[in-house]
Amino acid sequence: MFREFNVTLVLALVVVAGLISAPAFAQTPEEALASIQSDAAKANSGFKGFSAARGESFFKTKHGNEWSCASCHTENPSTLGKHAKTGKVIRPFAPSANAERFTDPSKVAKWFKRNCNDVLDRLCTPQEKGDVLTYLLTVKK
Ligand code: HEC
Numbered sequence: 521m522f523r524e525f526n527v528t529l530v531l532a533l534v535v536v537a538g539l540i541s542a543p544a545f546a547q548t549p550e551e552a553l554a555s556i557q558s559d560a561a562k563a564n565s566g567f568k569g570f571s572a573a574r575g576e577s578f579f580k581t582k583h584g585n586e587w588s589c590a591s592c593h594t595e596n597p598s599t600l601g602k603h604a605k606t607g608k609v610i611r612p613f614a615p616s617a618n619a620e621r622f623t624d625p626s627k628v629a630k631w632f633k634r635n636c637n638d639v640l641d642r643l644c645t646p647q648e649k650g651d652v653l654t655y656l657l658t659v660k661k
Contacts (some may be wrong), residue, residue: 549615549622553653560646575655576647583640597659614659
């Protein structure tokens with residue numbers, strides 16, 4: 521009887537601990553990249569993979585508007601950023617310097633949409649998103 525109770529209790533604790541340590545929609549930046557890669561392959565049958573060099577140049581270049589991605593996330597994404605308009609501090613963009621980056625799919629989707637619209641007046645393609653993330657994953661702390 522006691523034994524059974526203990527087993528149930530232990531199982532309950534394991535479940536609770538699991539819920540606390542792994543929020544329902546958490547992902548690693550590598551998983552985020554894998555999901556962008558599957559979008560890229562779907563969008564373009566000639567998809568040939570991502571490039572950190574292309575991602576870096578996309579990130580640092582203006583695309584017809586006032587800002588590049590680096591205007592707010594800085595030329596060195598392992599350091600603190602600063603919002604180009606409001607001056608608000610933005611935590612480092614590179615996952616090596618900020619463990620929260622690219623771990624919440626809804627946050628990633630929301631900000632890609634908003635920031636790409638600001639910088640390009642359109643959404644970023646899966647190719648562009650994947651190139652940028654591939655670049656960010658090469659940035660050391
Ligand atoms: C005008 C300022 C600004 C510009 C320009 C900008 N961003 Fe951002 N970005 C932000 C802010 C503010 C946040 C949300 C605060 C935070 O996450 O620290 C953010 C967050 C993000 C996130 C969420 C990442 C995560 O998981 O935490 C992504 C993805 C992103 N930006 C991509 C881009 C890309 C790609 C570009 C260039 C096309 C870009 N941003 C340009 C201000 C900017």
